[in-house]
Amino acid sequence: MTTLPSAEAEILVPFHDCDPIGIVWHGNYARYFEIARCALLDRIDYSYRQMLESGYAWPIIDMHLRYVRPARFDQRIIASATLEEWEHRLKIAYVIRDAASGERLVVGHTMQVAVTMPDFEMQYASPRILAEKLGIKTS
Amino acid sequence: MTTLPSAEAEILVPFHDCDPIGIVWHGNYARYFEIARCALLDRIDYSYRQMLESGYAWPIIDMHLRYVRPARFDQRIIASATLEEWEHRLKIAYVIRDAASGERLVVGHTMQVAVTMPDFEMQYASPRILAEKLGIKTS
Amino acid sequence: MTTLPSAEAEILVPFHDCDPIGIVWHGNYARYFEIARCALLDRIDYSYRQMLESGYAWPIIDMHLRYVRPARFDQRIIASATLEEWEHRLKIAYVIRDAASGERLVVGHTMQVAVTMPDFEMQYASPRILAEKLGIKTS
Amino acid sequence: MTTLPSAEAEILVPFHDCDPIGIVWHGNYARYFEIARCALLDRIDYSYRQMLESGYAWPIIDMHLRYVRPARFDQRIIASATLEEWEHRLKIAYVIRDAASGERLVVGHTMQVAVTMPDFEMQYASPRILAEKLGIKTS
Numbered sequence: 001m002t003t004l005p006s007a008e009a010e011i012l013v014p015f016h017d018c019d020p021i022g023i024v025w026h027g028n029y030a031r032y033f034e035i036a037r038c039a040l041l042d043r044i045d046y047s048y049r050q051m052l053e054s055g056y057a058w059p060i061i062d063m064h065l066r067y068v069r070p071a072r073f074d075q076r077i078i079a080s081a082t083l084e085e086w087e088h089r090l091k092i093a094y095v096i097r098d099a100a101s102g103e104r105l106v107v108g109h110t111m112q113v114a115v116t117m118p119d120f121e122m123q124y125a126s127p128r129i130l131a132e133k134l135g136i137k138t139s
Numbered sequence: 140m141t142t143l144p145s146a147e148a149e150i151l152v153p154f155h156d157c158d159p160i161g162i163v164w165h166g167n168y169a170r171y172f173e174i175a176r177c178a179l180l181d182r183i184d185y186s187y188r189q190m191l192e193s194g195y196a197w198p199i200i201d202m203h204l205r206y207v208r209p210a211r212f213d214q215r216i217i218a219s220a221t222l223e224e225w226e227h228r229l230k231i232a233y234v235i236r237d238a239a240s241g242e243r244l245v246v247g248h249t250m251q252v253a254v255t256m257p258d259f260e261m262q263y264a265s266p267r268i269l270a271e272k273l274g275i276k277t278s
Numbered sequence: 279m280t281t282l283p284s285a286e287a288e289i290l291v292p293f294h295d296c297d298p299i300g301i302v303w304h305g306n307y308a309r310y311f312e313i314a315r316c317a318l319l320d321r322i323d324y325s326y327r328q329m330l331e332s333g334y335a336w337p338i339i340d341m342h343l344r345y346v347r348p349a350r351f352d353q354r355i356i357a358s359a360t361l362e363e364w365e366h367r368l369k370i371a372y373v374i375r376d377a378a379s380g381e382r383l384v385v386g387h388t389m390q391v392a393v394t395m396p397d398f399e400m401q402y403a404s405p406r407i408l409a410e411k412l413g414i415k416t417s
Numbered sequence: 418m419t420t421l422p423s424a425e426a427e428i429l430v431p432f433h434d435c436d437p438i439g440i441v442w443h444g445n446y447a448r449y450f451e452i453a454r455c456a457l458l459d460r461i462d463y464s465y466r467q468m469l470e471s472g473y474a475w476p477i478i479d480m481h482l483r484y485v486r487p488a489r490f491d492q493r494i495i496a497s498a499t500l501e502e503w504e505h506r507l508k509i510a511y512v513i514r515d516a517a518s519g520e521r522l523v524v525g526h527t528m529q530v531a532v533t534m535p536d537f538e539m540q541y542a543s544p545r546i547l548a549e550k551l552g553i554k555t556s
Binding site: 299301304305306308309312335337338339340341342343344345348398 | 438440443444445447448450451474476477478479480481482483484487537
């Protein structure tokens with residue numbers, strides 16, 4: 001059995017991501033998700049750039065975020081991304097934690113589907129290259 | 140029976156919200172949700188400012204976005220927000236449409252809970268002021 | 279003599295543009311400049327889209343902002359853009375004012391040069407199409 | 418003679434900072450300036466947090482950016498910040514370089530003045546604490 005890959009990135013929360021309440025504005029966690037997602041895609045050797053070179057974009061079609069505890073300016077956090085599904089769509093789960101205590105701050109997921117470029121035609125199964133990149137044998 | 144309130148805002152998609160694929164970067168729809176949410180909260184006379192004046196912040200604890208069709212630079216879109224729940228938390232549903240065709244682009248929701256300020260203590264029922272603002276009689 | 283064109287846009291400052299000090303984060307005024315600039319370019323019938331269709335991108339090569347007075351959440355502001363130079367580069371001046379009082383909040387300028395697309399070769403004089411759009415006779 | 422302090426930060430350009438032309442949107446360099454500025458202020462032990470604790474905010478009153486060469490998605494860049502003036506205002510100069518080649522991408526500066534908090538009263542000379550932090554003897 002193959003373990004699905006994961007990756008993480010450390011982020012120092014910048015001032016410009018924080019709102020007048022003094023916490024990271026909720027929409028900015030989508031940035032941290034993307035930083036972790038790009039680290040994960042680099043790990044499987046299928047970065048955004050490689051996606052485009054393979055003839056596909058993989059737009060986000062669904063995103064969910066659950067906010068457990070607010071992050072603040074200058075807090076060191078770890079954003080991790082784990083691949084959860086890949087056959088028909090790319091589902092990635094995220095956890096953002098405080099770097100020092102390990103406390104969970106935000107959890108969530110994104111779903112992406114392959115679309116051909118430049119005509120944006122949606123693919124109902126993931127193109128073969130994804131399985132290849134994951135080292136999964138398909139018949 | 141009371142109809143729950145809704146509001147909408149028209150937005151001209153700015154260049155700086157679009158990504159190298161040429162579409163609005165998925166995280167930026169959280170901005171459009173907030174613009175519609177603020178229009179809705181203004182309508183019920185309980186804006187962010189009034190929330191703080193009433194002793195509470197209402198942080199987002201959950202957000203979901205489903206992307207149906209990408210918006211692009213210079214597209215005129217309508218973001219609408221509708222109150223869906225208010226008793227224990229503030230749940231708001233969103234639809235973003237193309238202004239010309241009415242086609243749905245993104246749908247989603249947010250959930251907020253009251254926390255006292257400045258100590259961030261979570262309230263398990265919405266403070267009375269919200270029902271008052273909604274014109275709902277509570278015993 | 280030709281008066282150089284100008285345009286303006288009204289903006290309601292969104293919450294997500296404000297920082298923990300409670301004011302618009304200084305970098306976000308570049309967004310408001312761009313909204314005014316796009317209104318101006320629409321007026322001269324040479325929008326970002328038309329620029330690309332004409333074979334050129336016009337990247338910003340210089341930007342200056344002077345902050346006179348901070349804008350805050352929910353403040354209605356007017357961003358105006360005025361064309362100042364066009365022969366060798368596109369220089370645009372900006373003023374952001376409070377909509378109610380007319381008080382100046384931020385002033386600044388940007389400079390852009392034409393580069394051919396997709397090879398990004400810099401043009402040392404503005405391509406003829408810009409003068410045409412401005413209705414200026416060139417020999 | 419005292420050498421004025423400097424600091425730098427390495428940044429991996431995220432996708433969401435890039436625009437439909439495929440380059441970092443010009444306004445986003447203000448983010449990179451701030452990341453370098455915060456590294457510099459940490460080095461002199463006078464971070465944003467410490468500024469506020471000392472009774473002052475230091476809003477940006479002037480920012481200039483000159484764009485030499487565009488940065489792109491996934492490019493590793495170094496943003497450096499150097500203190501240039503401190504007596505009446507805090508003037509910081511920035512250089513953003515490609516991490517691999519050292520090529521300059523963007524240069525610029527910001528100016529900040531002390532304002533008392535929470536009443537935003539502007540100080541025409543830098544408060545004594547700044548000189549102390551810089552280890553400069555004032556009579």
